[in-house]
Amino acid sequence: MASELNTITVAAAQALLRKREISSLELTRACLDRVRAVEPKLNAFINVSEREAIEQARAADRRLASDGAAALCGIPLAIKDAYCTRGVATTCGSRILEKFVPPFDATVIAKLRDEGAVFIGKTNMDEFGMGSSTENSAFGPTLNPHELGRVAGGSSGGSAAAVAADECLAALGEDTGGSIREPAAFCGVVGLKPTYSRVSRYGIIAYASSLDQVGPFAKSVRDASILLRSLAGIDPNDSTCSARPVPDYERALTGDVKGLRIGVPREYFVEGMQRSVESAVRAALKQYESMGAKVDEISLPHTDYAIAAYYLIATAEASANLARYDGIRYGLRVEGANNIELYDRTRAAGFGAEVKRRIMLGTFALSAGYYDAYYLKAQKVRTLIRQDFERAFERCDLLVTPVAPTTAFRIGEKTTDPLTMYLSDIFTISVNLAGLPGLALPCGYDENGLPIGMQIIGPPFSEENVLRAGDAYERAGAVERRTAKV
């Protein structure tokens, strides 16, 4: 049994740890064994902290010996490399932070440490979260555990692949335009982007501050619920973080969706999307109907403008957020004859092509004479998109959509054409613009055996409803979860 411990769910591990049938050390070692076996193929991690993980597991076992250990005590997790971890290198997938070791923990990392969680390592990602395939990492792409020639999705591709390949029990990601949900769909795992402000962003390296939100990857909706409860909550270090009380999400998982009104936005079933993706999502909707939910088509009329608005707002915020990487205080520095030359050389050498593209786009959008036409107009579109959702939620409780128009594409397939790559996020971006919770969960496999993801979207702070619907679908067992082939 010990060799398969890494494949169990967080919920199962909790029970076994509590009953002292297994130790965190066994669990952690099983994960680390798996990491050693598959990492040469997958490249899901930028950094594996084996020694620290073993120490954390031993400490967790001591705490588990007495009653009252916290929910995630002893649970091995992988952390996206966008989270600042005290004393552990944090690169955000970038050369410019290759040797950066934060002197502080992100709030959620501190919370997980307090609970006694075990950190297996820091996972690979598109540089600064900018990408949909993890091919924009300075440390090489992460490959899809279901088929190594395919991308894992992005930007949190490392975390998605690590969960799919059972290198950990669950993982943390960050989602600005789909960076949790799209890789979760591509790798066949559960990924949750909570409501904006539900989870503290303090210490998470910012891409686009008004869109970024932290969330979990897991092997089941129940596991995602357990993780969210530990992550969510007010943080005096993040002025944008919500003070709303955090419910026990797991208790919301009743399996009951009778009378649930599900909306299906017609704009999310577009010309040119992969047929097997559409049919899998339609089949899931039938499943919900058979369980007593009511399914209706609705409209989100401003959907077409979402990508344009997103690529102005996100890049504008990013152009300021990434200005701090100047070679003066930390991270990469390439010397120059004067300050300007030092900045130029440092940033030229430190940032990858996609990051440079987005910084330039954002700088342009904010420039004098262009602000009104670009940034301000994009903010107006954002309001319209939010209002689309508000109107939709007057008629229904939740929306169900595909996560992405296709399953995982081939490595290199879209790297030469950024615009095609941007379209991978067409179904996820609006959710960030509107600040809503979005859950990605597996709902089938395509003709190549690649996972297909379904997205459940709810109004702000409706995570209990969203998770209940996802869990109910999972329980119905219409789709058997396939183990990654790697």
Next chain:
Amino acid sequence: MTMALAGRDKYEAVIGLEVHTHLMTRSKLFCGCSTQFGAPPNHNVCPRCMGMPGVLPVLNRKAVELAIRMGIAAHSEIASYSIFDRKSYFYPDLPKGYQISQYETPVCKGGYIDLPANGGEPRRIRLVRIHLEEDAGKNIHAEGASLVDFNRSSVPLVEIVSEPDIRSSAEAAVYLQTLRAILKYVGASDGKMEEGSFRCDVNISVRPRGSDKLGIRSEIKNLNSFRFVENAIEHEIDRQIAIVESGGKVVQETHLWDPEREETRPMRSKEFAHDYRYFPEPDLPPLVIDHTWVDEVRAAMPELPSARRARYMRELGLGDYEAGVLTAERELADYFEAMLPGLKSPKTAANWVMTEVLRRVNESGRPLAEAAAPAAESGALLRMVEDGKISLNAAKTAFVEMLKTGKGAQATIDALGLAQVSDEAAIAEACDRVLAAESDNVAQYRAGKQGLFGFFVGKVMKSMGGKANPKVVNEILRKRLDG
């Protein structure tokens, strides 16, 4: 001050000032680090004010309160809703690559500062706005290396922007003095220019007298003393008049004041040609200030200089000039008031503060608290003068001594033996001795040389070591000589 060139009478200057001043909070604007000046470099820093990845700002409530106080004192409208913006530019002392400031929605809108009349016409300088922002760090160039100290990074500032209502360098100086006094009165700022906590940018243009059009303005940046502001304005007025007089056009540009050469020089275009790309700071929610808060701050406001000045004239019978000098600085007015209990004449106390106390401050160049003995002890000295126990000269001597020894008034008078003799018998005896010894002079006095009276007084005083009560000496000598 430089000599005004010809043409001054034909033109008038139009001047607006932007004053930046540190707010006296204990912690920084967006993190908990200390704001204390003079700490070792990079001592008061944390991941937030160093601009580490992933950090987020948390607004200091006290800084907002001080800005509200300043707004109330300047008759501004306190915005119930304002937002923070990012102002982007690259500089090594700016850790995030942007400064968190306020752009379109300042915390205080409008308002005005009334300048004291000082015998002339009273003047009202209108304000455009007061907004909150964070300071940057400080670049230090030493031995071929460039170093950055981030202690000042994120220290709270207010920027107070005036309308172009100022017409001369002297008026600019009065405006700055008045503004600084208000800032100190409300406890918003310590106004210490030498520590960089009070800095000024000047916008200036000239136009023919009588015109109501604005000329092309230039900007002089980063002046950190009142004298530099005055000199720079004088210099710039002359420069612009000379250009216009010779048929040229003033170019809109930014100048730096060179205090050593006493002239302005244009900054290279690279130094100021910024597109700051302002946009709303997504990491901070809008700043919402409700009426209740403003009312609370208003209720706790200290008496402002203009009100205090009026009170001194009304209740203490001081003149406009005296009241103005005493209330110019809050510490001085507080000192003056602390002397008053038990004193018969506020006027005596006022003269004492304006001569003895201010002399110590000016001579030592130190703050009042260090330059002069405590106000209560000053008051005690003056009470002794009023009671005839010591002379005014003895009080002055004791005052200097007290600062050296730290001893109280009575102890110092005792130690120096300065107590005054008012005993009539003792003084009469001394008078008789002097008159006996100076019989020739007494004869001349009686023959009509009245001017000798002072000579006798001096002799008596000298014979008693200066401690005799001069009033008693006078009385007895009159009796003996004229009686």
